[in-house]
Every structure is written in C-alpha cells, then in structure tokens.
Amino acid sequence: MSVAEIIQQQTVVKNVSADVVVQATGVTKKYGGIAALKGIDLTIHEGEIFGIIGPNGAGKSTLFDILCGIIQPTTGQVQLLGKTIQGMSAHVVARLGVARRFQRTAVFAEATVMQNLLFAAHQSFSHSMLGRFVHSKHWQEERDAFFSRAQEVLGITGLWDDRERIACTLAYGVQRRLAVGLALMPDPKLLFLDEPAAGMDDQDSDSFITLVREVAPGRTVIIVEHDMRVIRKLCHRCLAMADGRPLQRGQPADVLQHPDVIEAYLGAADE
Numbered sequence: 205m206s207v208a209e210i211i212q213q214q215t216v217v218k219n220v221s222a223d224v225v226v227q228a229t230g231v232t233k234k235y236g237g238i239a240a241l242k243g244i245d246l247t248i249h250e251g252e253i254f255g256i257i258g259p260n261g262a263g264k265s266t267l268f269d270i271l272c273g274i275i276q277p278t279t280g281q282v283q284l285l286g287k288t289i290q291g292m293s294a295h296v297v298a299r300l301g302v303a304r305r306f307q308r309t310a311v312f313a314e315a316t317v318m319q320n321l322l323f324a325a326h327q328s329f330s331h332s333m334l335g336r337f338v339h340s341k342h343w344q345e346e347r348d349a350f351f352s353r354a355q356e357v358l359g360i361t362g363l364w365d366d367r368e369r370i371a372c373t374l375a376y377g378v379q380r381r382l383a384v385g386l387a388l389m390p391d392p393k394l395l396f397l398d399e400p401a402a403g404m405d406d407q408d409s410d411s412f413i414t415l416v417r418e419v420a421p422g423r424t425v426i427i428v429e430h431d432m433r434v435i436r437k438l439c440h441r442c443l444a445m446a447d448g449r450p451l452q453r454g455q456p457a458d459v460l461q462h463p464d465v466i467e468a469y470l471g472a473a474d475e
C-alpha cells in the first residue's frame with residue numbers, strides 16, 4: 205500500500221472516531237488596532253496530524269500561540285483535551301499533556317544531546333527544589349524515570365549515537381530532530397510544531413516527515429508550516445488562513461488546489 209493510500213485510510217478512520225482534542229470557538233485576537241484573528245472555529249480530532257497554512261501575516265502564529273496557551277484570545281474559547289484553557293498559564297497548559305517545539309532550533313547549544321533531554325525533563329519536574337529534599341525518594345525515582353525516558357527518546361529520534369555530542373556541533377537537521385526530542389520528553393498527547401521544516405533541504409525534510417509519522421501514533425500533532433511539500437506529505441487535514449480568517453479546510457491536496465487558497469498566496473506574493 206502506498207503512503208498516500210495509508211494516509212487516506214487513516215483519514216477515513218479518524219472521521220469515524222471523532223474524539224475532539226482541540227476545539228476553538230469564535231477566536232479573535234486584536235493587537236491595538238490590528239485584528240490578527242477575526243473569528244476562527246476549529247475542531248481537531250485525536251490522532252490527526254493537522255496543518256495550519258497561509259501567506260505571511262495570515263494569523264497562523266497568533267492562532268498557534270492561542271491554541272497552546274502562550275497568549276490569550278481577545279474573544280472566543282479554546283478547549284484542549286476537554287479542558288477550557290482560558291486563564292491558564294502556558295505552564296499549566298503543558299501539564300495537560302501539551303508540548304510545543306519552538307520555531308527556533310531551541311536546544312542548549314553547549315550541552316550534550318543527553319543533557320539537553322534531561323534539562324527538558326527537569327523543566328516538567330513535579331517537585332520544587334524544596335520538594336526534592338522533602339520527597340527525596342520520589343525525586344530519585346523521578347530522576348531515574350527521566351533517564352529512561354531520555355534513552356527512549358534517543359531511540360525514537362534516531363539520536364542514540366549522537367547522545368554524547370555537543371548540540372551546537374550537530375548538523376542543522378539533527379539539531380531540529382533534537383528539538384522535537386525535547387518536546388517529546390513529557391510524552392505529550394498534543395504536540396505543536398512551529399515551522400519544523402524551515403531551512404531544511406528535501407533530504408532533511410523527508411527524514412523529518414518520517415520522524416513525525418513515527419512519533420504521531422497515540423498523539424495529535426499540529427503543525428504551522430510554509431513548506432507545502434511537508435503539509436501535503438504529512439498532514440491528514442489542514443486549515444488555510446488569510447487575513448485572520450479561515451479560508452479553506454480539508455485534505456491538503458484539496459485545500460492546496462482551491463482557487464481561494466491559490467489567490468491568497470498569489471495576492472500575498474504581489475504585495
């Protein structure tokens with residue numbers, strides 16, 4: 205069975221099991237006089253790899269930041285994994301099982317790959333410094349758990365042989381792999397990837413697509429991406445935006461050839 209057939213089949217399965225993981229209703233965002241989002245409704249189901257696309261200034265990053273709780277909408281509501289996230293700090297949202305891989309490479313440059321993963325794990329520590337002394341047995345158990353999780357993530361991301369290498373000495377594509385590894389440390393149910401393929405050549409982006417496919421089972425993945433090749437190959441569905449509004453949504457092949465979407469990209473290119 206071809207990859208396209210597998211994705212097609214997965215899409216059909218997803219439509220049957222309609223467990224909603226992300227629900228945004230009437231989301232708007234104003235920055236002073238600028239309306240970055242003008243009313244977005246969005247439903248994403250468990251297990252989907254969902255893309256958000258659109259020309260520069262369409263509002264993708266603003267929507268993405270709102271969906272993962274980094275910024276609050278001006279009006280409207282967002283539910284993640286069944287919980288309304290209004291008023292929650294990004295840290296509390298993360299505890300729901302949400303992880304974000306940032307647009308920048310986002311690794312600790314002078315630390316080894318393994319140290320990077322362990323730092324990422326410590327950021328999600330359930331004990332404060334005082335708590336670590338009071339619950340030292342639990343802390344040690346947690347630390348051991350982080351170490352085994354880091355080993356798992358090294359395997360998943362194909363970074364085992366690089367585990368003792370200093371992050372800044374890794375090739376660009378490998379650093380990006382590590383950045384995904386950091387986001388995978390808490391084993392999130394919902395994984396947000398912000399322009400993961402930016403700056404990659406076709407070979408790196410193909411290997412990145414394979415990685416995301418491998419880590420996707422059991423999670424929902426949301427990607428903002430300019431590279432339409434990645435969207436086409438990876439996503440089950442996508443939302444195309446323009447000027448703060450939804451333009452089209454559906455399977456990438458249909459959305460990308462829709463005249464309104466083509467027009468939005470051409471219009472942006474003319475500006």
Ligand SMILES: Nc1ncnc2c1ncn2[C@@H]1O[C@H](COP(=O)(O)OP(=O)(O)OP(=O)(O)O)[C@@H](O)[C@H]1O
Binds near residue numbers: 263
């Ligand atoms: N912090 C901010 N303050 C003021 N205006 C903002 C801010 N963030 C975004 N905007 C404006 O909101 C609109 C949408 O921006 P946003 O970054 O969400 O678009 P985008 O689709 O992600 O664009 P790009 O692909 O270039 O990153 C733009 O007009 C932008 O200038």
